[in-house]
Amino acid sequence: MTATIPFTPAVGGQAPSSSPLRLTLAPVGAPPALIDGAWWPRSRSLTEQLPALVERLDPLWGRITRIAVSRTFWPVIPGEVPAHGHMVRVGWSPAGQDPHKLLLLSYTFGCWNLLVIPPETAPATAARLMATATDPSRSLTATGLMREAERLRAAAEAEAAAAAVADSDSLREAVWDAEGGHDARRPASRTPDGPVTGHMPARQ
Template sequence: MTATISLPSMFEDRSPSPYPRLSLAPVGSAPALLDGAWWPRSRDLEAELPSLLAVLDPLWGRITRVAVNPVHWPTVPRKVSVAGHVVKVGWFLTEQDPHEMLLLSYRVGRWNLLVVPPQTTPGSATWLMAAASDPLGMSTASRLMEEATFLRTVAETDRAVEAVWDSEGGHMVRDPASRPRNPAVTADERILTVAGVTPVGRPDVPADAPDPPPI
């Protein structure tokens, strides 16, 4: 099974990053359309790729080629240096899902990662990474992005209609028959509740293991 971390740990403020940036399907799982998800900090591919590949090389064998759809990457470098070797980078415009990255290893094979947009909120990113690393998942990267947008819309709408303001006292009132809710709960946390998702991390590391190097 994919390793999990608790929700409080997911949202606490700790350095270098309070949020997981990489989620991979369990080793040996049934083939799916996606092998996991990566949440880069920016759209600077040359700057972001080395740290990702440095983590993947020991898991998947040395990555030799990477391909992306350039629609979301302002600049696609021809190659990047990773731990003493060169990785070639290419692109496909019509043949490749714009939210997907293809990785090839000379020793093992190929993988497809959903690329979570850097500006994505933590709740949506957590759901996307969990869905993309589901060994039974059969959704494309673009389809998962559409579903994440829908979930966020539902969560934000739910938060907006939950509270009703008393026209006289100016304070928040609730339906006495309903379960008490916390108005401070964010749309991000509602997404995880609605989707029933537990934040995920590296599949080969126990849940209580020290954090891996930042991605």
């Protein structure tokens, strides 16, 4: 099963309480992978963001009892948060945990891993990451997916910049040709060791 909720822009820098969850999960029966889906939170506040995530996952994965995050991604880590009618314990894993991964422990089914897409990520990049994180052939870690997305973003920007330069060069060439090319801008001649000379009209 794949659960995907489209992006809804925040209003006034704050996400409205009715904003849909931005989550995508790998299809049921997909081969095991390092990542089981992707979550695009609207802020870096776990207290605000986790309840909606747990409410969506509880019916799918069984009751979520613990969540482990990386301290490098979240500025404040609460000890627990109320979600879907119960309390969920929140903590951080050792320093070796992938900073872009969220680890969820389910009372029923075990352990799940989600790619955490930074809230400030551009919609196009986030959409690409959410699709890649649920691709049946996926094999990268959370950080690997982020690095690949950054590489593709940088390549696209470089291609756009090169195209802009080419268009600018073509425009200058067209203007140059329209003005007569080199003949229209031929500089005045200089005599050896002398002043600038030009064609002066003959005196009457």
